Amino acid sequence: MSVSLGPVTELVGRELEGAALCERLRDPAVRLVTLTGRAGVGKSVLAAEAVRETGAEFAAVSLVDALNAADAADAADAADAADAVNVAGDGDAAALLEAAGPLPDGTGRVLVVLDGCDHAARPAAAGAATALLADPRVVVLATALEPLGVYGEQLLPLAPLPVPAPGPRAAADPEELQEVPGVALFVRRARDADPSFALTLENAGAVVELCTLLGGLPLAVELAARRLRLFPPHLLLSRLRGRTTALGGGPERAPERHRSLAALAEWSCRGLDPAATGVLRQLSVYEPGFCMPAAGVAAEDAVEALLERGVLSVVGVERGELRLAVPEPVRSYCRDGLVESGGEAAALDAHAEHYRLLVGSAQPALAGTEQSSRLRELAAEADNVSAALRRLRERGDGEAVAAVVLGCRLPWLAQGRLREGLEWCDAAAEPGGPALTDALRARLADMSGVFALALGDPQEAVRRHRRALSLGKGVGDRRQNALVSAHLGAALLRAGDVPGARAVLVTSLSALESMGVTRGAAAAAASLAAVTRADGDRRQALELLERAEEAFRRIRDGRGLAGALRISAALALEGEEPERADRALRESLRLYGEIGELSELPGLLEEFALLLLRTSPAQRPRCVRLLASADALRGRTGAQVPDEWRSEAERARTELSARLDWTDFAVAWAEGVRMSAPTAVAEALSAPGPSRRPVVSAAAEAQSLTPRQVQVALLVAEGLTNRHIAARLDISEWTVVNHVRQVMRRLGCTSRVQVAGAVGRWA
Template sequence: MSSVEDLPAELTGFVGRAGELAELAELLATGRLITVTGTGGVGKTRLALRAARAAENRFRDGVRAVDLSALGDAELLDHTVAEALRVPDHTTRGPRAALSAYVADRELLLVVDGFDRVRTGCAVLVAELLRRAPALRVLAAGRRPLGITGERLLPLAPLPVPGDGVRLFTERAAAVVPDLAATEAGGAQLIELCARLDGLPLALELAAVRLRALSVADVLRRLDDRFRLLTGGDPTGPVRHRALRTAIGWSHELCTPAERLLWARLSVFAGRFDLEAVEYVCAGPDLPEADIAESLAGLVAQSVVAREADPDGGTRYRMLESVREYGASWLAALEDGQRMRRRHRDWYLGLATWCELDWFGPRQAEVAARVAVELPNLRLALDFSLDGLDEDPAVGQYLAGTLWFCWVGCGRLAEGRHWLARALEASAEPSDARAKAMWVCGYVSLLQGDSTAAVSVLQECRASAEESGNAAATAYAVHRLGCLALVSDDLPVAERLFRDALDRYRRIGELNSNVLMGQVELAMAVAFQGDLPQAVRLAEDVRDVCGDHGERWTLAYALYVLGYAAWLSGDPVRARRLTEESLAIDHAFHDLVGAVLALELLALVTEHEGAAREAAVLQGAAGRLWDSVGLRLFGSGHFNAPHAICERRLRERLGDRVYAAALREGGRLSFDEAALRALGSPRRHTAAFPAPPKGRGELRGKPPTSARP
């Protein structure tokens, strides 16, 4: 399921901690919940991740890590953990239930880092997951224990001085000053400096950077000043806490005024961010945009900001949480937090708008990757827009609706429903933004199998849009009401609504992935009524338009329709080729609805090729995915026909016992494993089995289930 490649890469050498690593390995071998505790900056995260890498091979389903340090809203805890685990779930059940089901039969190590701001909620979640999943183990890292019964603790102290503390400082200093003299006096001063910083790794690393401009003696003298300046907290508190604040505050004092201001303003970001975002959000008369790059480079040089390379060759930045919080305290002192959060929101609102436009085009895969990286900041923008601090909730409604492609196209239905519900609750005032949020909410609810909620919000959307003259929202509401009719097997009504919606789209000049999906769904409605040739013409037209625009997501559904038509026409070779291409696209976008339909069809093709047991394994894998999608086969007789026929044939050929065993084998496959299994499954083309029907018999009127209803 995973590998060490899923864990954040180490950017610097790991120093010391041999004893702690050995103890942690022993705890992982005997305990189910181990928490590494200690002050901020002591190295909890590095130790936990290093131990996880070492233990990876001991867990059949590998290791996953979730960073909660940027999470301030406990309501998003389940969504954040589900995102890190890549939990496939489109159902109406809550993310907690989806998480529990996902880990239930997995042998997995979950690393939970930085839970302090959502500690109570995290403790409840971890306890529930451990109860539900006997083979799950959790390695947590935080300033305090989670407080769960059975929790094993490893308190992490600062590095010893002399010893590893000095070695860490020396290695980091050597990267700044390669010819650092190791004279006796210099060595004594190094030991004194490390001791004054209590061997705290973050403090040592921040201090090492100072050697770029200062000598060790200079650092010691300035450190004296900083201690006196920054010991205004509780004098009875742990010295190491004051040392961390000293190290950070001292770096702050050594920054230029522009760097200090930028540091404060950067605190409004979560997770990773790029230079363009910084230039827009943080620039102003007192910090010109032209000076941002230089100031940011200064913060990078002082280890206040970490620079990271993107897989696409770009550059992103990140702040340690303790450093970010220090900047946030200065931003609050400047009384500029509200304005900065609004500018942050505006940038990510613009980003979402451009991503929605780019989704309909050749950059779909890039958009999917971009929103995955930007999700922490998009969440912050949504939260600001909907938490009552913003004067116009319509902005949040627009943002939640504009991200439909993130919720639907990238497999985040549960989180999308969360934000869309908040958006609609924020204000009942009619507006174009609210109308968009309504039809998107109806779309998401429908895909989760919640038809009652979907019909309510879509009918409200249609009535409101018609009253206000919002032609686009009316078309989208009619379209999605057609989807409801389709999955309810009311095919004449579905066809009428789809044709009405497509006509409305044409009149207003609307063309995008949703519009094309409406035509694919129309193809399904007419095919289910027996008109296969018209369905093929509609799907081929969608395929051509997708080719003209570089669209891939909707293309996968059109290919599925054409693949199924090829099967009905007696061409299983072409059916396999088209359906495999459909599945490969769905897998790349993490689109469970399209992927599970493709798996069902490939199972049918595989059975025809003579690999009956492999076909049963694929059906088992599809069954597990249906549990994540929602209502199995949408509760529709039309959608169920291919599965039912394949199951009947497999039971006849394998017998119930072998068939059931193969289903269980497929049911143990993850989404990634199931897709790779289907795309590489053994095939044996043979004349020993009859060709599929040519549009008649068992599957008459039940062709391709494009089914993003």
């Protein structure tokens, strides 16, 4: 029974796979090629295209629908299907051979296509392929969910089409999005259904989320695009989110499994043994990106079988462990099965318990040598941790919710999940919620203050930290109260209350050091260094920073060390030491890159860009990219920046736009907006360091300065500070800073000491 593999369909995103398949079919050494992949991935379409491309090169081509020819309905019994592997006298394999037709006489290669070698038809297809390959002229092309297991078989796995990666590109302009195969297929099929459809800035976000939800599975994307006749993208997305099996409406003449995602999912899972089905249902409650231990060691065989079938997919690797996902629509189908069997509650509870233990066990490592790897692991599991929190809250387990929320302080800060962290702190401690001890409420209030400060609201942070201190007084936990005081001091400094910040931080630092709380003391010392810097006491600030950096290095706290290095860089710049500032900022960038930091990274990128603009003017396009990346990354966290810092960044942008050609500026800005956090870090670290200018004569040095700059240089050589120079010349300190920078630039100096040396040569 020869059949057509369907109408001509434009292939989207399959150019490489199509070329590879045609090349194998043309290769005389290749006898059997099996296209494998999930149901709905487009195996039959690609096979049909390959036949159209290479069919004229064969003496004969036979197209066989293996499902119908083998009469799969009569071969559903597992024992009968196993017996069908023996071709001799087997009716099902014989039916396939009969459908393929008699081989032509003479020479020339013959192509036999066995389409749909799945489930009960698979053993028969394997037997028929073995029999056909006995003739050296025959080449067999099969499509199947799993390999046929025939000797000499070559596999060509098909994956779903790529979809936009999360992050900046997801918000790219429509023209760029249509270059992503998953989106391109959606748009083309949407126009088939509605010729007026166009991808626009307004609907691009919903379309991207739809394609991502459906995992780029071609059949699912096409079915979704067909529904645009009834629903706009955002309404369709809301209907499908959480239950993609509701999507149907496939062509009436298509096979049943291609008419709806529920039928497709049922077909994908058909024939799985009970153990594998049970594991798959348990895993369906996990958000995409869970690790192998979630399935349990005893389930490894089942996981392997699920991976082979394609109902479980690998989405990455973290700490040497595969990260897995149950793709849609199989996930929705299995969740429905859990509900019907009454096992959903137990599965959700097991999931919540797994992630409660995971967060709890990660706490010691977050403060030590494994900080980087654990932060990356928890970032990969962020969606599952959030789902576990929702389940714990549904159960009314307030203490468990509080414990997980408190354990997520550092991971959420690093991931930039600031608003989410603040909301969970409030939800866990809300007055109408489960009863919690004052100690837990105090810690939650303190943590909420940390998130409020990271979001750019120091006044709110101060209020929350003071509430934490109020709750903590009755508890009598000196260590916790000292930590809260350190956080309060940092918030007071950001709020502009320098004296208040100093008073609180001096007390908390003394208490933390006396109790041996190394990490807390180091953080308090770094904050106090920032306070003393604001007071103009450079020497004490340097001493405090040296203590903080040494402690952070000793306990391997990369995030804390990076923050202290940023303060060191600011001090170095005030001391006209750009090389030292450059070294500090580069190390801070490397540390943030290692832990996947997002909350503090935008500010650091801006600081580095401003230093680069000052020391390497030729790097202006790179500065634009870094400033744009910082702006885009900050938008993802929802954080605000102080007005004075925003003004400095805006001045830099204005200067760059004035000095660069407008087109060059716009291109560099667009490139920066699309950068991911790791790319932005790499972009910054690849910049050249500060370079010194060639030595010129003393007379030329003096003549290169204006009279006012000569005055400033002479006073710098006397050892006066910027403040003293301003008072001596009756000008503002900011004007002195600008003059000193110009003097150093024109003299090719990198420090005030070098300026003094240059002045000495004039004499």
